[in-house]
Amino acid sequence: xxxxxxxxxxxxxxxxxxPGKIFATVVCDNLKSFPNASSDVDxxxxxxxxxxxxxxxxxxxxxxxxxxxxxxxxxxxxxxxxVGPAIIGDEKNSTPLRFGAxxxxxxxxxxxxxxxxxxxxxxxxxxxxxxxxxxxxxxxRLMPTSEIPHMDFFKKLGPEPLEDSFTWHVFxxxxxxxxxxxxxxxxxxxxxxxxxGNIYADESLWGARIHPSTIVRGISKxxxxxxxxxxxxxxxxxxxxxxxxxxxxxDATGKKGSYLLFAEVFRKEGSACSRCGHQIxxxxxxxxxxxxCPFCQxxxxxxx
DNA sequence: CACTTGACCTGTCCGC
DNA sequence: TGCGGACAGGTCAAGT
Numbered sequence: 164x165x166x167x168x169x170x171x172x173x174x175x176x177x178x179x180x181x182p183g184k185i186f187a188t189v190v191c192d193n194l195k196s197f198p199n200a201s202s203d204v205d206x207x208x209x210x211x212x213x214x215x216x217x218x219x220x221x222x223x224x225x226x227x228x229x230x231x232x233x234x235x236x237x238x239x240x241x242x243x244x245x246v247g248p249a250i251i252g253d254e255k256n257s258t259p260l261r262f263g264a265x266x267x268x269x270x271x272x273x274x275x276x277x278x279x280x281x282x283x284x285x286x287x288x289x290x291x292x293x294x295x296x297x298x299x300x301x302x303x304r305l306m307p308t309s310e311i312p313h314m315d316f317f318k319k320l321g322p323e324p325l326e327d328s329f330t331w332h333v334f335x336x337x338x339x340x341x342x343x344x345x346x347x348x349x350x351x352x353x354x355x356x357x358x359x360g361n362i363y364a365d366e367s368l369w370g371a372r373i374h375p376s377t378i379v380r381g382i383s384k385x386x387x388x389x390x391x392x393x394x395x396x397x398x399x400x401x402x403x404x405x406x407x408x409x410x411x412x413x414d415a416t417g418k419k420g421s422y423l424l425f426a427e428v429f430r431k432e433g434s435a436c437s438r439c440g441h442q443i444x445x446x447x448x449x450x451x452x453x454x455x456c457p458f459c460q461x462x463x464x465x466x467x
Numbered sequence: 468c469a470c471t472t473g474a475c476c477t478g479t480c481c482g483c
Numbered sequence: 484t485g486c487g488g489a490c491a492g493g494t495c496a497a498g499t
Contacts, residue, residue: 164493238493343470353494449471451491451492471499472496475495482488
């Protein structure tokens with residue numbers, strides 16, 4: 164489930180390796196994963212080169228020299244895996260460099276493409292970029308770079324939570340758009356703020372000692388300030404650790420992810436809260452699996 | 468308009 | 484061992 168820190172990690176990895184690469188061919192086995200017309204691909208992708216890779220919310224953009232871009236949403240199971248060019252006569256040293264959310268079977272990394280590979284981009288130097296997506300929710304689109312900000316999704320997006328301009332006052336204003344819903348639903352709403360998903364919603368609410376079912380309008384200014392600080396701290400820490408996924412995560416060097424080292428509540432039901440020792444439980448809030456410490460995060464009901 | 472729920476998919480896990 | 488069903492969650496469309 165790539166959220167802001169995971170997508171940021173993928174972006175940084177791709178930004179290291181992709182600029183300057185020139186597209187040679189594209190193979191797509193699932194039309195919905197990459198719905199572009201082949202005439203556009205021929206005209207604006209093939210033979211163009213990568214200028215830079217950027218991120219907004221959970222969306223990646225690979226900008227091309229043709230003034231088009233590949234816009235990519237990984238949704239839940241999407242991965243972008245860069246495999247460097249094979250070195251002829253020295254295949255043992257041609258270890259692929261791999262970026263993205265965890266692959267279900269790390270030992271198969273060198274066997275890409277596999278059955279979850281939806282799109283493969285091949286560059287003229289023999290390197291590849293694989294878009295893997297087990298559940299086919301993610302997508303890649305080729306479009307003029309200038310049109311990206313006009314996509315409905317981008318137009319409605321809330322602010323980036325790690326930018327300097329995202330003060331707790333701004334956070335409070337954004338939350339006011341959803342004042343009659345639960346704080347968990349508001350955090351997951353990408354028009355309130357961009358990039359938070361289920362993991363970081365739960366983690367930040369634990370940090371601020373707020374029950375996820377709390378109605379937004381009943382939350383004090385002090386608590387909103389605390390949630391703002393908690394959210395930024397959780398996101399920053401995760402980026403510093405190279406992002407995280409729930410399981411099987413390995414980074415570019417095959418190292419396991421460090422998520423379990425810092426998750427306080429997410430998928431921790433049954434274990435002890437690190438603050439108070441009470442057992443973490445799992446609930447359903449806003450239609451999502453939700454993890455809390457029932458002692459630290461008590462529900463304050465708002466009178467209607 | 469504000470808000471909630473179901474659909475989109477596939478793989479995994481649990482109980483029988 | 485197999486089989487059915489619940490579950491995983493980001494976003495959008497359709498519902499209340």
